[in-house]
Amino acid sequence: ARPLVKASRAMAAALAPDHAALWNKRLTSHAQTSAASLKQHPWKVATHRFRSEPFHRPASGPLLVGVATGLCMAGRRKSTCMWRPRTGGQFRRRRRAIPSDADIDFMPADVVTPANLAVFTFRNFAAGAFLGHGCVLSAMNVFGVFEGYGDHLQTSLVLASLNVFASLWQLARGGLDTSRPGMAGERRIVEVSVLWLLAIVWLCTRLRFGHLFPAEVAPLDLAGCCFCITSFMMMCLGPWITALWEELSEAEQKQLDGLKICGALGMLYCFDAVTLAAKGAAWWERVCGIWPQQAVLEPTTLLFGALALEACLFIHRLGGAGVMPDPQTRERWGIASSVGLTVLPTCAQIFWNADAISLSEFYLL
Numbered sequence: 001a002r003p004l005v006k007a008s009r010a011m012a013a014a015l016a017p018d019h020a021a022l023w024n025k026r027l028t029s030h031a032q033t034s035a036a037s038l039k040q041h042p043w044k045v046a047t048h049r050f051r052s053e054p055f056h057r058p059a060s061g062p063l064l065v066g067v068a069t070g071l072c073m074a075g076r077r078k079s080t081c082m083w084r085p086r087t088g089g090q091f092r093r094r095r096r097a098i099p100s101d102a103d104i105d106f107m108p109a110d111v112v113t114p115a116n117l118a119v120f121t122f123r124n125f126a127a128g129a130f131l132g133h134g135c136v137l138s139a140m141n142v143f144g145v146f147e148g149y150g151d152h153l154q155t156s157l158v159l160a161s162l163n164v165f166a167s168l169w170q171l172a173r174g175g176l177d178t179s180r181p182g183m184a185g186e187r188r189i190v191e192v193s194v195l196w197l198l199a200i201v202w203l204c205t206r207l208r209f210g211h212l213f214p215a216e217v218a219p220l221d222l223a224g225c226c227f228c229i230t231s232f233m234m235m236c237l238g239p240w241i242t243a244l245w246e247e248l249s250e251a252e253q254k255q256l257d258g259l260k261i262c263g264a265l266g267m268l269y270c271f272d273a274v275t276l277a278a279k280g281a282a283w284w285e286r287v288c289g290i291w292p293q294q295a296v297l298e299p300t301t302l303l304f305g306a307l308a309l310e311a312c313l314f315i316h317r318l319g320g321a322g323v324m325p326d327p328q329t330r331e332r333w334g335i336a337s338s339v340g341l342t343v344l345p346t347c348a349q350i351f352w353n354a355d356a357i358s359l360s361e362f363y364l365l
Contacts, residue, residue, distance in 0.1 A: 118320075118321045119317075119318065119321045119323055122166055122169065123166045123167065123169070123170045123317070124314065124317060126159070126162050126163045126165075126166040127163060127166070127310050127313070127314045127317075128314070129159055129162070130156070130159040130160060130162070130163050130306075130307070130310055131307065131310060131311055131314065131337075131341075133152070133155060133156055133159055134156065134303070134304075134307040134310075134341050135340075135341070136152065137152055137153070137156055137300075137303070137345070138304070138307075138340060138341050138344070138345040139345075140152065141300070141345035141346075141348045141349045141352070142344060142345055142348045143348075144348070144352040146352070149296065150296070153208065153296070153299060153300065153303070156303050157201065157204055157205065157208070157299070157303065160197065160200065160201050160204075160303060160306050161201050163197060163306075163310060164194060164197050164198050164201060167190055167193065167194035167197065168194060170190060171187070171190055171191065171194070176190060180252070181242065181246045182238065182241065182242030182245070182246055183238045183239050183241075183242040183256060183259060184242055184246060184248055184252045184255075184256070186320075188238075189259070189313070189316075190313075192231075192234050192235055192238055193235070193309060193313060195230075195231040195234065195235075196231045196232065196234070196235045196262070196266060196309065197306055197309065197310075198231070199227060199228040199231035199232065199266075199273075200269070200302050200303070200305060200306045201306075202224050202227070202228065203224070203225075203228050203269065203272060203273060203302055204298075204299040204302040204303060206221070206224065206276070207272065207276075207284065207295065207298045207299050207302075208295060208296075208298075208299040210281060210284055210285075211285075211288075213281075218280065218281045221276060221277065221280065221281060222277050225273040225274070225276050225277035226277065228269070228270070228273040229270055229273050229274065229277075231266070232263075232266035232267060232269060232270050232273070233267075233270075235259070235262060235263040235266050236260075236263030236264065236266055236267050237263070238259070238263070239256040239257075239259040239260045239263060240260065240263075242256060243256050243260075250327055251319070251327040251330075254327045254328075254330065254331045254334075255312075255316055255330075257331070258312040258315075258316075258331075258334045258338075259312065261308070261312075261338060262305065262308055262309045262312060265305040265308060265342070266305065269301075269302060269305065271363060272298060272302075275363050283365065286365055287358075287362045287365055290358075290362075290365070291356060291357050291358050291362060292356060293353045293356035293357045294356075294357050294358060294362060296353075297349060297350075297353065297357045300345075300346075300349060301346055304341060304342040304345060304346055305342060307337075307341040307342060308337065308338045308341055308342040311333075311334065311337035311338070311341060312334050312337070312338075315330050315333050315334055315337070316330070318330075
């Protein structure tokens with residue numbers, strides 16, 4: 001420690017004259033610049049006289065500072081670590097100190113945030129595949145291209161079944177909103193829609209591939225038809241009851257309007273279920289014998305109704321994820337999807353196959 005003290009003293013003694021000269025030079029320049037202002041203000045002369053006198057600091061001042069520094073450093077152990085700037089560390093420590101429930105959700109308006117990752121789910125992927133193939137199926141009906149139509153119909157039926165399993169998986173995982181009453185709640189919508197979609201899949205399979213079913217399965221038609229009628233009634237009456245008895249927001253009201261349309265389509269499918277339950281499988285065999293294209297028309301219209309419902313639910317999930325937050329935008333997309341995936345292709349198929357189908361006579365056969 002003694003060599004360090006001697007070095008500190010020698011350095012302070014060497015720098016003391018230069019330090020005093022620099023200080024006096026600054027005071028002299030300050031006095032010269034303020035001389036002009038003193039002529040105009042005589043009352044400042046006395047004060048300036050005291051301030052303008054050169055101030056000679058004792059040369060022993062820096063020496064004492066050097067001695068104190070050397071004495072303080074004499075008893076310390078020299079560290080082998082290099083000191084880093086504290087600014088970054090302080091920032092990190094302060095950021096960690098923010099509690100988890102702090103109000104830090106504020107985002108400036110000019111900052112663009114990425115889309116919510118809740119969009120990329122198994123449920124949305126299944127719905128996207130079903131809707132994408134539904135666009136192909138609708139285009140085939142609109143343009144009258146029916147080559148390989150049976151294969152596309154089977155593919156669409158498989159994708160609809162996949163959406164049933166995806167909805168069941170969504171219910172099993174939980175996390176759906178149950179705070180809103182009736183059909184305004186997300187969980188209740190998923191529960192009713194999965195029953196409705198399962199009824200569509202069963203009835204479509206029964207009418208399209210009924211000739212492949214063994215005779216022993218025919219008694220189960222009554223139970224399946226009763227399940228279909230119940231599901232269709234729930235989807236039809238649920239949105240109306242919720243809209244009449246509950247106070248809803250504008251977005252919820254528009255969502256229920258879309259579900260009302262899907263429920264109305266389901267009531268049209270009740271005629272198939274009621275007739276099949278009342279007359280049995282023999283009735284459908286007679287219908288297919290007289291109007292062969294009826295076995296394609298009925299499953300197609302059922303799948304078009306499923307596409308309308310899936311489009312409505314898909315748009316609702318996009319709105320919940322923040323991709324489509326405007327209720328009016330969701331309403332316009334819902335109307336466009338219902339027209340493009342249900343109404344237009346159904347009318348086109350009736351137009352192209354008018355001679356090989358029946359609209360109402362087959363119910364009385």
